[in-house]
Amino acid sequence: MRKIVIPGDLLVDKPLRILDAIVEDDKTYSTIIGLYDEEKKTLIPLEGLWYPNRDDIVVGIIEESKLNTETVILNAPYKGLIISKYSESHMNSGDFIEANVKELDKTGTVILTRPKVLHDGKIIRIKPSKVNRVLGKANTMIKQITEGTKTRVVVGLNGLIWLNGGNIDLAIKAIETICKEAHTSGLTEKIRIMVGAPKQSEKIDRETEMKNNDQKVEEEMI
Amino acid sequence: MKGDVELIKNGKRLDGRLPGDLRDIKIKTNVVKNAQGSAYIEWGNNKIIAAIHGPNEALPRHTANPNKAVVKCRYMMAPFSSSEEHGRSGMNRRAVEISKVTGEVFENVILLDQFPGTEISIYVEVIQSDGGTRAAGITCAAVALAASGIPIKDLPFSVSAGKVGETVILDLNKIEDNYSDADMPVAVLPRTKEVVLLQMDGSLTKKQYDEAMELILEAGEKISKIQRDALISQYS
Numbered sequence: 001m002r003k004i005v006i007p008g009d010l011l012v013d014k015p016l017r018i019l020d021a022i023v024e025d026d027k028t029y030s031t032i033i034g035l036y037d038e039e040k041k042t043l044i045p046l047e048g049l050w051y052p053n054r055d056d057i058v059v060g061i062i063e064e065s066k067l068n069t070e071t072v073i074l075n076a077p078y079k080g081l082i083i084s085k086y087s088e089s090h091m092n093s094g095d096f097i098e099a100n101v102k103e104l105d106k107t108g109t110v111i112l113t114r115p116k117v118l119h120d121g122k123i124i125r126i127k128p129s130k131v132n133r134v135l136g137k138a139n140t141m142i143k144q145i146t147e148g149t150k151t152r153v154v155v156g157l158n159g160l161i162w163l164n165g166g167n168i169d170l171a172i173k174a175i176e177t178i179c180k181e182a183h184t185s186g187l188t189e190k191i192r193i194m195v196g197a198p199k200q201s202e203k204i205d206r207e208t209e210m211k212n213n214d215q216k217v218e219e220e221m222i
Numbered sequence: 223m224k225g226d227v228e229l230i231k232n233g234k235r236l237d238g239r240l241p242g243d244l245r246d247i248k249i250k251t252n253v254v255k256n257a258q259g260s261a262y263i264e265w266g267n268n269k270i271i272a273a274i275h276g277p278n279e280a281l282p283r284h285t286a287n288p289n290k291a292v293v294k295c296r297y298m299m300a301p302f303s304s305s306e307e308h309g310r311s312g313m314n315r316r317a318v319e320i321s322k323v324t325g326e327v328f329e330n331v332i333l334l335d336q337f338p339g340t341e342i343s344i345y346v347e348v349i350q351s352d353g354g355t356r357a358a359g360i361t362c363a364a365v366a367l368a369a370s371g372i373p374i375k376d377l378p379f380s381v382s383a384g385k386v387g388e389t390v391i392l393d394l395n396k397i398e399d400n401y402s403d404a405d406m407p408v409a410v411l412p413r414t415k416e417v418v419l420l421q422m423d424g425s426l427t428k429k430q431y432d433e434a435m436e437l438i439l440e441a442g443e444k445i446s447k448i449q450r451d452a453l454i455s456q457y458s
Contacts, residue, residue, distance in 0.1 A: 047371030
């Protein structure tokens with residue numbers, strides 16, 4: 001049974017280690033707005049910030065390019081930093097990039113590796129807590145959007161999304177709809193109709209049909 | 223009573239409320255698109271927008287604390303917010319004071335040690351004022367903070383109490399604020415009943431203070447419910 005909790009709400013009567021919760025007087029309280037699952041004892045944030053973790057994919061904008069380092073704006077409390085020994089391509093300030101998080105150093109700077117310049121395109125900002133919904137289970141949601149609109153999309157876990165080519169406006173509209181209705185169910189189907197992507201089951205049917213055809217051809221050849 | 227304004231007639235206040243009544247409160251969340259979190263409150267005739275930015279890199283750098291985040295708060299009244307003078311732009315003495323106390327309320331609430339070296343900005347803009355704006359501002363900013371996803375210990379509420387003659391009243395409006403014998407804005411964390419703001423103009427006896435606090439805590443339950451409804455209604 002899931003229920004919406006707000007900061008200060010009692011989650012459990014005993015001290016438990018739950019993410020985004022605090023323990024006071026041997027009781028556990030929520031510190032954010034979230035969905036609390038009473039059976040699994042988990043708290044899913046409905047609003048939240050992005051904390052850098054190793055190997056997170058992020059999208060950023062180059063702020064300043066110095067001799068051997070580049071600073072990156074990441075839509076986060078901390079700035080990103082690319083050290084030249086981790087990169088091969090040359091970057092100018094204002095370039096959009098995609099990179100992986102290497103580590104968060106003691107001074108609160110996110111060290112990035114494997115940067116890739118994203119040419120042209122557009123960047124939009126969404127709340128980091130909605131990123132998982134935009135990606136969908138096993139990336140189904142974002143695959144639908146790319147298939148339906150023929151837009152190239154790179155989703156950064158920090159809440160910045162880069163889009164290029166195809167029907168960008170429709171893709172942005174779809175992403176905004178996901179963010180607005182993230183807490184509702186049946187969203188995948190709604191977005192599928194919105195962007196006009198083929199049904200997952202249809203796709204599977206088509207693939208099996210093709211496989212069957214191949215088999216038939218093979219059998220005929222034999 | 224100061225001046226010659228009769229604030230309580232036949233047991234009722236000028237706007238028809240009883241001494242322990244609150245004004246009507248409405249709260250709406252996420253009204254500003256570009257802020258991390260925001261809220262709009264209508265508290266009687268008060269209209270206030272609060273917005274949260276951050277956590278961001280603390281600038282200028284010397285203000286940063288390497289062990290925790292710093293809270294920067296700005297309370298400001300719009301030039302058109304009241305009939306009195308707020309015409310010149312920028313902070314005045316009163317705005318600086320209220321910014322300081324509002325910031326200190328939230329320093330006690332936000333889990334600051336999760337964001338070392340950063341700053342969290344709280345902006346409270348008063349669009350229309352009718353007394354009790356600092357209390358309404360804190361109540362509104364608390365909702366904005368919760369809506370932003372920044373982890374907080376509790377959702378504080380704030381309301382003022384005062385006295386007219388020997389009668390203790392709750393939630394003073396502009397005229398009552400100007401002519402009453404005491405005015406005491408209080409901010410409380412509802413879970414622990416911890417007081418995080420207490421200021422007072424005028425004087426109260428110990429008995430009157432206890433009575434005022436009782437009224438405030440009673441009203442707090444109603445305010446907390448309005449805050450909760452505002453936060454939850456965006457997901458239903």
